[in-house]
Amino acid sequence: MPTFAAPDGTRLAYHASGDGPPLICLPGGPMRDSAYLGTLGGLTAHRRLIRLDLRGTGASDAPADPASYRCDRLVGDVEALREELGLDRLELLAHSAGANLAALYTARHPDRVSRLTLVTPSVYAVGVQITAEDRLGVARLRGSEPWFGPAFAALENITAGRATPDSWQAISPFAHARWDETARAFDEADAKGTNAEAAAAYATEGAFAPTDTRAALAAFTSPVLVLAGEFDISAPPRAMAEYAGLFPNGELVVQSGAGHMPWLDDAERFGALVLPVSSP
Numbered sequence: 001m002p003t004f005a006a007p008d009g010t011r012l013a014y015h016a017s018g019d020g021p022p023l024i025c026l027p028g029g030p031m032r033d034s035a036y037l038g039t040l041g042g043l044t045a046h047r048r049l050i051r052l053d054l055r056g057t058g059a060s061d062a063p064a065d066p067a068s069y070r071c072d073r074l075v076g077d078v079e080a081l082r083e084e085l086g087l088d089r090l091e092l093l094a095h096s097a098g099a100n101l102a103a104l105y106t107a108r109h110p111d112r113v114s115r116l117t118l119v120t121p122s123v124y125a126v127g128v129q130i131t132a133e134d135r136l137g138v139a140r141l142r143g144s145e146p147w148f149g150p151a152f153a154a155l156e157n158i159t160a161g162r163a164t165p166d167s168w169q170a171i172s173p174f175a176h177a178r179w180d181e182t183a184r185a186f187d188e189a190d191a192k193g194t195n196a197e198a199a200a201a202y203a204t205e206g207a208f209a210p211t212d213t214r215a216a217l218a219a220f221t222s223p224v225l226v227l228a229g230e231f232d233i234s235a236p237p238r239a240m241a242e243y244a245g246l247f248p249n250g251e252l253v254v255q256s257g258a259g260h261m262p263w264l265d266d267a268e269r270f271g272a273l274v275l276p277v278s279s280p
Contacts, residue, residue, distance in 0.1 A: 001059055004084040007076040008068060013059035014081060015051040018044025022087065025051045028096025031069065031198035033058040036189065037095065041267030046275055052081055056198045069201035071100050078105045082112060089114040096260065100125040107216035116224045117274055120235040120260050121243060124203055127210025128243050132159035134236040139174055141231060147173045155233065174233045177257050177265035217246050224250040227273060229258035
């Protein structure tokens with residue numbers, strides 16, 4: 001497992017697997033061990049995946065300064081990885097909260113990004129608004145599921161500002177196409193693989209300047225794919241269409257029947273949607 005030094009000296013790790021042109025992968029969480037990305041549904045058959053363990057997660061060291069967990073301060077870590085790999089330009093794939101980091105990196109280093117793939121992205125970095133009805137409308141598509149009643153009631157409470165400690169666990173089924181043992185195990189691993197201290201610092205004051213970021217991304221002309229899941233209440237397709245529209249060469253694709261981790265829900269379909277954009 002190779003390591004390299006971040007600008008502040010923190011030792012960071014990355015994991016390389018597969019064959020083909022390199023694809024740099026930024027995990028979500030925020031601040032979750034990149035191991036959960038796995039092979040991204042078998043993309044390793046076509047691409048060399050480079051999964052970065054963000055500082056304080058996975059095999060990367062924790063920094064001396066916990067304030068450096070803030071998302072904008074992680075941009076230098078991605079740039080240090082590019083330099084370590086000896087790449088003039090990166091193809092970036094980011095999932096969920098990792099899309100905030102990808103957006104900030106692209107805004108700061110547009111000449112260093114050849115293609116950008118945002119999988120069910122978080123929107124904090126760009127200020128796209130997701131309404132309660134965006135989430136509830138998507139959730140209603142699951143009305144025939146046996147778990148729907150309690151999960152939908154919990155989601156209504158969350159969107160109305162009445163969340164209880166149990167509400168967040170109750171809506172877990174909405175993240176997956178199938179609420180089975182595999183999905184439950186994935187969710188249980190989430191808490192174990194996430195650095196809670198780092199996650200708390202990730203979006204603290206000063207991390208994001210959406211107006212400036214949107215202006216920078218409006219001048220980014222390389223190809224961008226925004227991949228949404230039809231059933232994803234975290235990144236509803238309407239908001240994802242707005243996100244894709246921030247880029248001159250942005251494209252929205254909605255993976256039917258998929259939730260927040262579309263490569264788990266239908267790996268073959270996920271690969272078919274991602275590879276045409278990501279491949280040279």
